[in-house]
Amino acid sequence: MSSALAKSAAPALVEGEFHFTREDFVRVAAMLYEDAGITLSDSKATLVYSRLAKRIRTLGLRDFDAYCRLVASPGGTDERGRMLNALTTNLTRFFREPHHFDHLREKVLEPMVDRLRSGGRLRIWSAGCSSGQEPFSIALTILSVIPEAAELDVRVLATDIDSNMIAHGRAATYTDELLEPVPQAQRAKWMERDPADRSQWRFGDAARSLVAFKELNLMSSWPVKGPFDAIFCRNVVIYFDEPTQEKVWTRFNPLLVPSGRLYIGHSERLGGASAGYVSDGMTVYRSQAASLPGARR
Secondary structure (H helix, E strand, O other): OOHHHHHHHOOOOOOOOOOOOHHHHHHHHHHHHHHHOEOOOHHHHHHHHHHHHHHHHHHOOOOHHHHHHHHOOHHHHHHHHHHHHHHOOOOOOOOOOHHHHHHHHHHHHHHHHHHHHOOOEEEEEEEOOOOOHHHHHHHHHHHHHOOOHHHOEEEEEEEEOOHHHHHHHHHOEEEOOOOOOOOHHHHHHHEEEEOOEEEEEEEOHHHHOOEEEEEOOOOOOOOOOOOEEEEEEOOOHHHEOHHHHHHHHHHHHHHEEEEEEEEEOOOOOOHHHHHHEEEOOOOEEEEOOOOOOOOOO
């Protein structure tokens, strides 16, 4: 029996339009781990099928085996990126875990107001920013403390592995439903209705000028300068295995200013990397490591 026939004879892991075997799932999971550090458990087989079946249909391929061979080939680089986009989770909302934004305002921003107005700098990184709700929540928090922040040396870096999410964030446009957690007063002050679609709001120049969106894979090199006064990396590493989580937490530390803050998700833990941090509140940590050589406060 040929290898192609053997694969087609293998039992289907998920029943559907396209033949999808356990071997196909293992190949997809291995590529996702290699590219993004994300670990897929067997329980995710149905999710993988539903998200990638759309790509297989669009490409006119016969089954998952053909798709796996395509994305593993030298000519499948672009499609491998689309596969990555399809399989990454982008659950987010404005002011998610609101205690973090209260902490940012009270412990980081308010003590810095005079310094910033005298020429100081503020840098915050939203790592794993999804479609932009987190970095814009940070921007709104900054503007609530320093309304003229756009005129000062204040910047928020927003990065994500998913190019589609970065494009969404740059558009800075959100529906009424998504904006429910944003107070009406903040919407009125820092946003405007989309004249072409009254159900949509777009952030105004003041908020948009604070946030720079960049595509970035946390498993690759980080072309970021820092140092950062705060890094938000929330509900991202829960998809990584423990060694990968520790690697990410450890890499963040020297990019923080002395006593810079790291904000993580409610279900995440620092584990072995905790030696470089001390607790500073609920899922907030303060760096104890020295900042990058030559870093400015």
